[in-house]
Amino acid sequence: MPTGRRRPVTGEAAPGSDQRHVMGRPRAADRTPAILEAATDLLGEVGYDRLRIQDVADRAGAGLATLYRRWPTKQALVADAISHYTEGLLVPVQDDPMADLSALYRAMIDKMGGKGGEVLPGLISALRMEPELAEVVRNRVIAPLRERELANLSRVLGADNPFLDSLVDCVPALALFRTVVLGEVVTTDEFLRKMLDLIATLAPV
């Protein structure tokens, strides 16, 4: 039974090893990406409640001790898996505000479709049941994305546009709603074109 409490790091690391090095460039057989991807896949397949670290280890071909050394709790593992899954969403900012907004939205929508549509329900449920996980995911993954979205929207609409508050979150919220609530497959190009048309209409002329 998961207790929701943080397990202490067990100190099983081999003598002389420094776990921080695992965070840097991988050694020859760094299983980190495989482990995080296995965790994301399993979160989508079985949900957070039924996700077992042993199953993640098995799927990634890694030892259970290796996982527990690095991620003492399921929360810690899932938080890293979500971070890993959303890496690359903060696409570099260029000169054209509308193009930047479009690129960010495209990256978001693409992540929410496909595997995202499978992962999100389990993640949303986990955010509700595990407040510590929710805080980490909101601070580390969601807040930077939302900040970037707001910055891009401000450049398109003007920082004092009265609709800024209503439009921020609209695209990710709609992509989420249509995917997980309505069960639709969102077609990125069409959806994005319509949303950008709407935003452009609300921009000052």
Added chain:
Amino acid sequence: MPTGRRRPVTGEAAPGSDQRHVMGRPRAADRTPAILEAATDLLGEVGYDRLRIQDVADRAGAGLATLYRRWPTKQALVADAISHYTEGLLVPVQDDPMADLSALYRAMIDKMGGKGGEVLPGLISALRMEPELAEVVRNRVIAPLRERELANLSRVLGADNPFLDSLVDCVPALALFRTVVLGEVVTTDEFLRKMLDLIATLAPV
């Protein structure tokens, strides 16, 4: 372990009883509302995976046999609980399209806050894990609400408004996103006023 398979109706109903009568007006001590409310509460507290029919029976002060006679599966019970929770959302249509749209949105947002914010994550996870439940909830609860929203929006914006497609779902999607993803408490009045301002701006003059 839940298998996700539909349990057959067990045929435990008392001889001569007709289950359809239970669907009509309640007899003296009809526990149906209490059972459905207990199921909704528990869905919010423990999520779909850990929801046990025995716990619903205990909380509602009803017998397990009574529940199984009426709801042979957890899916069936949760589908009815969600229907019950969202009853009354289809507020009567009046003469003023904007007032009708506002009343519908207000009802939706109110249901998504409070207990709704607790129930939705578990429900979303259940929609993903239980396709049969998803189909029933989408057809019976979500589709009629969305149809009404689209009808109300069409009256405000005109049936050929190019933004109709982008605006439908916006209010419930944002309320959901801010509640379950961002973990915010949505203030109905302020949120609704801003969204209706935005919609009014896109209406033909």
